[in-house]
Amino acid sequence: MSLFFEIAVIVFLVILNGGFALSEMAIVSARKARLAARAADGSKGAKAALALAENPGRFLSSVQIGITLVGILAGAYSGATLAAHLEAWLNSFPLLDPVAEVLSIAVVVGAITYASLIVGELVPKQIALANPEAVAIAIGRPMTMVARIAAPLVWLLEGSSRVALSVLRIQKSDDQTVTEEEVKAMIAEGTQSGVFEPEEQELLAGVLRFGDRRIRGIMTPRNEVVSIDLNWDRARIAQVLKDSPHSRLPVYRGNAEDVLGVVQAKDLLNQFLGGQDIDLAAAVMPVEVVHDNSPALQVLDALKHSSIHLALVVDEYGSVEGIVTAADILAAILGGMSEHGEDYDGAIVQRQDGSWLVDGSVAVDMARDRLACRVMEDDDGDYDTVAGFVLSKSRHIPTAGEFFHWQGWRFEVVDMDGRRIDKVLISRQDEDGG
Numbered sequence: 001m002s003l004f005f006e007i008a009v010i011v012f013l014v015i016l017n018g019g020f021a022l023s024e025m026a027i028v029s030a031r032k033a034r035l036a037a038r039a040a041d042g043s044k045g046a047k048a049a050l051a052l053a054e055n056p057g058r059f060l061s062s063v064q065i066g067i068t069l070v071g072i073l074a075g076a077y078s079g080a081t082l083a084a085h086l087e088a089w090l091n092s093f094p095l096l097d098p099v100a101e102v103l104s105i106a107v108v109v110g111a112i113t114y115a116s117l118i119v120g121e122l123v124p125k126q127i128a129l130a131n132p133e134a135v136a137i138a139i140g141r142p143m144t145m146v147a148r149i150a151a152p153l154v155w156l157l158e159g160s161s162r163v164a165l166s167v168l169r170i171q172k173s174d175d176q177t178v179t180e181e182e183v184k185a186m187i188a189e190g191t192q193s194g195v196f197e198p199e200e201q202e203l204l205a206g207v208l209r210f211g212d213r214r215i216r217g218i219m220t221p222r223n224e225v226v227s228i229d230l231n232w233d234r235a236r237i238a239q240v241l242k243d244s245p246h247s248r249l250p251v252y253r254g255n256a257e258d259v260l261g262v263v264q265a266k267d268l269l270n271q272f273l274g275g276q277d278i279d280l281a282a283a284v285m286p287v288e289v290v291h292d293n294s295p296a297l298q299v300l301d302a303l304k305h306s307s308i309h310l311a312l313v314v315d316e317y318g319s320v321e322g323i324v325t326a327a328d329i330l331a332a333i334l335g336g337m338s339e340h341g342e343d344y345d346g347a348i349v350q351r352q353d354g355s356w357l358v359d360g361s362v363a364v365d366m367a368r369d370r371l372a373c374r375v376m377e378d379d380d381g382d383y384d385t386v387a388g389f390v391l392s393k394s395r396h397i398p399t400a401g402e403f404f405h406w407q408g409w410r411f412e413v414v415d416m417d418g419r420r421i422d423k424v425l426i427s428r429q430d431e432d433g434g
Contacts, residue, residue, distance in 0.1 A: 006082055010112060013074040017067055017120035023143045024063045025128035026135035027052050034133045048140030052147065059143065061157060062150040070120075074112055083108045180208060206333035209365050215299045216292040217363050217384030218332045219313045219322040223420075227252060228263065230281060237280060241265055248310050250323060251284050257320055262287045262308055287312050292321045300329055332363065355427035360387030360420065371426060373409060387421035405429060 032053055038046035052059040083104045090100035128135045147154075165171075184205065191201040226244045228237055230253040241249070247266065252259050261284040271278055288311040290299050303309050309326045347359040348370050356371050367386050368374065383392050390411055391397070394404060397419055403412035408429055415423040 006085075010074060010082065013070050014112070014115050014120045017070045017074070017116060018124040019139075020063050020066045020070070021121050022124035022128050022135060023139045024060060025125045026132045026139060027059060027143070028056065029129055029132035030136040031133065035136065038133070038137060043137060045137035045140040048144045049136035050140075052140065052143060053136070057158070058151070058154050059147055061154040062143075062147040065150050065153055065157070066146065071116070074116065184208065203333065205369060206366070209363070209369065210296055210329075210333050212365065213296040213332060213363065214292070214384065215290060215294045215296055215313060215324055216321065218296055218299075218328050219292070219324040220328055221322045222320055225250060225323055227256060227259075228280070229253065229256075230260070234278065238278075241268065248308055248325070250287070250312065251280070259287065259312055259320060261285050262310055264308065289314055290324070291316070296329070296332065299324060303329065332366075353427075355425055357414065358386050358424050358426055360385060360390070360422055360424055362386050364389055367426075373426065386424050386426075390421055390424055 027049060030049060030053060032050065035046050035050040035053065039050050086104035086108060087100045090096045090104055093100075096103065187196060187201055187204050190196045191198060196204070226240065226246055227250045228240055230251060232240075248262050248264050250259050251261055251263050263280060263283045264285065267283040267285075268278055268280070271283065285308055287308070288302050288306050290302060290311045290313055292313050292315050299311060302311055303324070303326055311324050313321045313324055315321050347362045348367065349357045351357060356367075358367055358371075363385060364383065383389055390413065393406055393411070394402070398413045398416070398421065400413055400416050403410060403425075405411075410425075410427050410429050412425040413421055413423075414425045
């Protein structure tokens with residue numbers, strides 16, 4: 001057998017090993033959603049690759065069998081052929097004759113091992129990682145054939161593995177749940193690689209936060225709600241409608257707790273344009289009522305089925321806590337917005353020194369994610385906003401300029417609106433020398 005043929009066999013085995021390594025990395029790394037999209041377009045390779053990805057256990061077992069057999073064949077063949085040729089050549093040197101056999105085996109094994117690592121492992125895997133979907137589609141059908149051929153041996157090995165695990169009393173975990181933190185990490189990775197824009201990342205993060213919120217942390221509180229009393233005279237009602245930037249206003253009679261419903265400004269305008277006398281009572285529409293501890297997603301579903309997209313929020317005693325609208329839902333996701341006629345300067349603003357100026361009404365989870373301030377993550381805290389966090393730690397109504405330190409962070413009350421905390425300055429202690 002010629003030396004050239006023997007070298008060609010070794011090269012073929014190394015390249016074959018690289019093909020198995022390439023296939024393994026491509027199928028494992030390829031995104032199933034992209035493969036499914038290509039399969040829907042009629043790509044047979046994508047369909048085959050997707051089938052392999054859906055059942056990775058048998059596919060990976062087939063690949064491992066192939067890699068193992070190739071390694072064994074390459075080692076045995078090189079020792080029996082190439083090493084013998086090299087030994088015969090080394091024997092021609094008197095000084096090397098005593099160590100010719102050992103040296104020939106060491107050189108051949110070392111060279112083949114090096115080639116196997118570079119050509120048979122590292123380079124193919126890097127190629128697969130560079131474009132996993134394209135590679136997976138290209139090798140999908142050939143590897144399906146390999147998996148079918150190796151199926152009997154795979155079945156034997158899987159059965160043997162199950163017996164061994166049973167003897168060791170080790171049970172396979174079925175928990176394949178993807179956590180929210182893993183989803184956020186994947187979104188962040190996608191943003192770094194250019195798949196998502198930074199604005200898209202923030203929007204997706206807002207949606208994930210929204211799913212964990214209670215409506216109490218989203219609603220417009222009662223002290224910020226503009227309402228109308230049916231007992232007011234026409235001039236006062238007209239002035240409130242004129243000054244308010246809102247298109248829907250709660251209506252009560254005498255007692256602000258006794259909300260009768262909601263009036264829409266456009267309904268009153270229709271009465272006026274139709275030449276009718278303004279009849280506020282006739283324009284009142286019934287309103288949905290939700291509990292302040294209701295999940296935000298549940299309330300969102302109620303708003304979708306409401307004709308006025310507004311709900312009244314009450315506590316466990318039936319007292320009115322505020323209202324929630326579609327605008328509140330969007331603000332909870334987007335991080336802040338204003339209705340027509342309102343000013344909005346930004347709920348969270350980073351200053352040049354690295355500190356953050358935050359509205360007291362900002363949700364704790366939003367501030368925690370935006371500032372990477374994990375110290376505001378307190379499961380036992382009965383609060384929803386940054387102002388609530390400050391109150392829970394200070395345990396009194398603070399004054400402007402008052403501050404405290406908490407787990408490496410400094411919280412300073414910058415501005416008060418009566419008894420309400422309006423602005424809070426948040427910074428790391430090492431940023432302000434604290």
